[in-house]
Structures are given as C-alpha cells and as structure tokens.
Amino acid sequence: MKPNFDLSELNSILKFEYFETYSLQRGAEYEKVIHEKEKLYNRLIKKAEQSKELELLDFQLNNVQFLFDECNELHFSAKKHKRFYSNESEAKELIQIFKTKTQSIPSWMCAPIYRDAIVFYDKENCITEVLNICFSCEFIQNSNKDFIDADESVYENLKKNLMEFGHKINSDK
Numbered sequence: 001m002k003p004n005f006d007l008s009e010l011n012s013i014l015k016f017e018y019f020e021t022y023s024l025q026r027g028a029e030y031e032k033v034i035h036e037k038e039k040l041y042n043r044l045i046k047k048a049e050q051s052k053e054l055e056l057l058d059f060q061l062n063n064v065q066f067l068f069d070e071c072n073e074l075h076f077s078a079k080k081h082k083r084f085y086s087n088e089s090e091a092k093e094l095i096q097i098f099k100t101k102t103q104s105i106p107s108w109m110c111a112p113i114y115r116d117a118i119v120f121y122d123k124e125n126c127i128t129e130v131l132n133i134c135f136s137c138e139f140i141q142n143s144n145k146d147f148i149d150a151d152e153s154v155y156e157n158l159k160k161n162l163m164e165f166g167h168k169i170n171s172d173k
Helices: 028-047 052-062 089-098 152-164
Strands: 018-023 079-085 116-121 127-134 139-142
Touching: 018 089, 028 052, 079 089, 089 152
Parallel strands: none
Antiparallel strands: 018 079, 018 116, 116 127, 127 139
8 A cells, every 4th residue: 555645745736837626526406416316326226237327327426536537527516616826825825735744634534525626737738736625534635546644734724715715615515
C-alpha cells in the first residue's frame, strides 16, 4: 500500500493558471435521479440477468464517485461554481490554506462521498490536478485516486472558503 501524500507538499496544485470549483452528488434533483437508478437496479437484479446497464448502475450506486470517471467524463450531477485565476485574492487565500502543515489528521471510519471538488488548470487549459473533497469524512483524493492527508484546520478553512463560492456544503442532500 502506497503512503498518502501531504496536501502542504503537493506542488502540482501550486503551479496553476486558474482553478474551478464544483459541487456534485447533492440536491433534490440528484436525489431523484439516484432514487430512479436504485429502482431500476433493483428491477434488473430481480431478473437475475447480467447486462451492461446493470453493471453501470452497480458501479454508480455501489462505488465511490469522483468528479471525473475513468473516461474523464464529468459526473452527471456536477455543477461548476466559480473560476479564479492565480493572481486573484481568492486563489492566494486557497493556496495559503493548502500550505497548512499537517499536524492532526482526521480519522473517521466512513466511506467518503465526494460532494465538492477543485480542478486546477495550466496556461494551455489542461487539467493539472483534481481534488475530490468529502467534508463529512474529511477525506481528499486526487485525480489518481491517491489519498491526500490534510490538517483538520484545512477542512474548516476550505469549507468556509467554498461556501463563500456558493457551495451548499451544510446541505449535503
């Protein structure tokens, strides 16, 4: 098992042209879609026939979901909130949060549900890094699905920051 990365040492997020913030897997519309997928999944299970549709539903309902899937497709529920360029005060504030040295790592025993993400881009508009964030479990995973360690204070400050950008973090459903 490979070791986790420390957010304060993740240099790939420090060299960006701009970043965008996203929310996913929350809201009434999302809950309605998931409910319909669960009903269809249960009907297909009862038929006891394997199909591509059943396989896809199983993956969507029973696995950790990220902003981008293996085909680099955006999650169906993803909504972009804001874009900030590296010279803007919001970007500088975010970088200060990320530079916080990890001293106390949260340790919850639940599986993450990534409802927030930050995507970093270079000057050619290519993605350089994606941070998938779960504030409930206090987990971060990057685009390679590596776990990123971050200090407890990072989650508090990041949550406040993203809520200022319009993320509905306190209303996960």
